[in-house]
Amino acid sequence: MTVRSEIPMRPGPAIDRRTFLDTLLTVGFVSTAAAIVYPVSRYLVPPATGEPATASVVASTLAALKPNSGLLFKFGNKPGIVIRTAEGEVRAFSAVCTHLDCTVQFKTDTAQLWCPCHNGLYDVGGNVVSGPPPRSLERFVVNLRGEAGAEDIVVSRGSS
Amino acid sequence: MLKRVIAWVDERVDLSDVRNFIAHKTVPIHTQEVWYYLGGMTLFLFAVQVVTGILLLLYYRPSAAEAYESVQFIVSQVEFGWLIRNIHSWSANLLVGLAFAHFMSVFLLKSYRKPREMTWVTGILLLFLMLGFGFSGYLLPWNELSFFATKVGTGIAGSIPLAGKFLLRLLRGGDDVTGATLSRFYAVHVAVLPALTTVLVAGHLLLVQRQGMSLPLAIERRVKAGEPLREMRFFPNYVMRDVLAWYIALALLAALAAFYPWELGKKADPFAPVPVGIRPEWYFLAMFHTLKLLPSHILGLEGERLGVFAFGLAAALLVLVPFLDRRANRGESSPLFTIVAVLGLIYFVTFTIIGRYAK
Numbered sequence: 001m002t003v004r005s006e007i008p009m010r011p012g013p014a015i016d017r018r019t020f021l022d023t024l025l026t027v028g029f030v031s032t033a034a035a036i037v038y039p040v041s042r043y044l045v046p047p048a049t050g051e052p053a054t055a056s057v058v059a060s061t062l063a064a065l066k067p068n069s070g071l072l073f074k075f076g077n078k079p080g081i082v083i084r085t086a087e088g089e090v091r092a093f094s095a096v097c098t099h100l101d102c103t104v105q106f107k108t109d110t111a112q113l114w115c116p117c118h119n120g121l122y123d124v125g126g127n128v129v130s131g132p133p134p135r136s137l138e139r140f141v142v143n144l145r146g147e148a149g150a151e152d153i154v155v156s157r158g159s160s
Numbered sequence: 161m162l163k164r165v166i167a168w169v170d171e172r173v174d175l176s177d178v179r180n181f182i183a184h185k186t187v188p189i190h191t192q193e194v195w196y197y198l199g200g201m202t203l204f205l206f207a208v209q210v211v212t213g214i215l216l217l218l219y220y221r222p223s224a225a226e227a228y229e230s231v232q233f234i235v236s237q238v239e240f241g242w243l244i245r246n247i248h249s250w251s252a253n254l255l256v257g258l259a260f261a262h263f264m265s266v267f268l269l270k271s272y273r274k275p276r277e278m279t280w281v282t283g284i285l286l287l288f289l290m291l292g293f294g295f296s297g298y299l300l301p302w303n304e305l306s307f308f309a310t311k312v313g314t315g316i317a318g319s320i321p322l323a324g325k326f327l328l329r330l331l332r333g334g335d336d337v338t339g340a341t342l343s344r345f346y347a348v349h350v351a352v353l354p355a356l357t358t359v360l361v362a363g364h365l366l367l368v369q370r371q372g373m374s375l376p377l378a379i380e381r382r383v384k385a386g387e388p389l390r391e392m393r394f395f396p397n398y399v400m401r402d403v404l405a406w407y408i409a410l411a412l413l414a415a416l417a418a419f420y421p422w423e424l425g426k427k428a429d430p431f432a433p434v435p436v437g438i439r440p441e442w443y444f445l446a447m448f449h450t451l452k453l454l455p456s457h458i459l460g461l462e463g464e465r466l467g468v469f470a471f472g473l474a475a476a477l478l479v480l481v482p483f484l485d486r487r488a489n490r491g492e493s494s495p496l497f498t499i500v501a502v503l504g505l506i507y508f509v510t511f512t513i514i515g516r517y518a519k
Contacts, residue, residue: 032410039240043215047237 049077056156059092062144065153070106070113075155079103080140082153085124086111092155093126094138104137113137185372185394192376195265197405199368202262203361204406205255208413209293212248213350220300222346224339227302228427235424246417252294254413256443259290267501271374272481273488279371280482282364288475289357294441296349302342307428309440310345311337316451319464320472336430377493384491439515446508447471449515 059073059082070083072095081095083106093113095103102117112129113122120131127136141158144151169175187196219238221230234241263283266272272280299310314337318328333340375383383389392398440448454463477484487494 032407039243040215042239043241043244044218045239047239 055158056154059153059155062090062151062153063149065090068108068111072103072105073155075140075157080155081106081113082142082155083113083124090142090144090153091124091126092140092142092153093122094140096138097133098128098135098137099131099133181369182395185369186391187373187394187398188375188379189390189392190376190379192269192379195262195269196373197402198258198262198265200402201405201409202255202258203365204409205251205258205413206357206361208251208410209248209255210354212244212251215244216248217350222300222342224302224342224428227300227342228424231301231424235421242421243417246420246422247413249422250416250420251413252297253442254409254416256290256294256441258409259287260443263287264501264505267481268498269374269376270485270488270494270497271376273374273377273485273491274482276367276371276374277482279364279367281479282360282367284479286357286360286364289353289360291443293349293353293357294443296345296353298441299337299342299345300349301424302428303425304428304432304435305425305438307337307430308434308438310341312438312448313440313444314341316464316468319462319468321465321469338430377488377491380491442512442516445515446511449511449518452515452518 057073057075057080059075059080060071065071065082065084067084067088068086070081073080073082075094079095080092081104082090082092084090093104095105097104097115097117097120099115099118099120102115104113104115104120104122106112107114111124113124113126114120115122115131115133118132120133121129122133122137123129125136126139128134140155143154143156145154146152166175187193216234219230219234219241221227231245235245236242266280266283295310295313298306300306314328314331317331318324320327329335331341331344332338333344375389379389439445451464451467454467456463458466481497482489485494485497488497
């Protein structure tokens, strides 16, 4: 008879050395991977440049914009287009085509806004006439400022 | 899952060679075994450089007008940009340090002897490439210190006899260090050197795997005399230790990058006075200081030229070491080469320290 049997050995939960080490290693590797993947994925996201604070810009002077013509201008960091209809009315739109972000231009022969990338056509009200664009162009508010004969075309976003 | 992928590949491309190779590869166990890990750690840091380098490319702009600002943007605006840049800078320095240590240990253990001459030559060339990476990368943030250090560094190339003027213009992309130099260094740093390094690393590793680890001379002699050599299996025993060494390198790197940010300094201004204490990266300090100490004329020759010539000769001799050390090739000890290596090491360490603190 041995004395050893006096202390009863209880069979605990079956975790052997291998499982224990495997778990330890896995946790270690996964944490390392996480500590690398997290900063790298955050790094890949470009920092927000911030919406342009400018809500309105001087697009051009009225004198420079002949009837039945259009001019591109910088609105924040996106292009805008200001047009003057044959009747002399001044309108302004975002020049970013609603289809795939190309820049639209004024077609003098048909008096339409035209996107050359996929042949999208808008009328002088910014509404889609034909082609792939899903929506009409964003319209800006136009104000004329200054003395008669030397007015600036002031373009601003939103309703006024 | 992984097993199934391997089985799928195996079914199409017979992998039994690779599997047999890994299963039967062994690594000797002996007192000098610790040096075996340096090469692996250097390789690991190189991988870190490739990854962080590519990440930096996403925001870096290589022009005199924008380079400094883009690095500033990376470290101040981009999330974790400071971490990526610090790791790239610290890893570069640790990498050169480890490559030096690896080189020195191989030199002293005479592991370059037959049949490993090609491993040595590719290794030395890789060491030179790493110095090239350091030199070209140093300029890229386009700050005051790196600008003037590059002026001096490329100026040294200009003192090489005959080809000097040509080399200087080739390096600088003109007569002076300008935006054109930056473009060149950028191209060299991100395209030319990585391509060359990839080829050489592949060759170096292939040779190491193919030939197995070298034994130190004394141990090799005892093994030849019939003493049994203790060995461990490459996989998983040795790989496990290698990975542990990488972990240590990674931990060290992360700690350094987090607690000791790399300074950006002031933007380079070619018309500003040279800042006091202009010096290159630490691994060029010994050379830099030596050239500083040389008198303007030695035996009727220009001191600077003589110095540059001596360094060039030393570099060439270094490449040729396995072909010069005939005794080691025969398996005999070659104390002359040990003495030269130790003297070289002492020179490098003392001149680096003096160069660091000299006015």
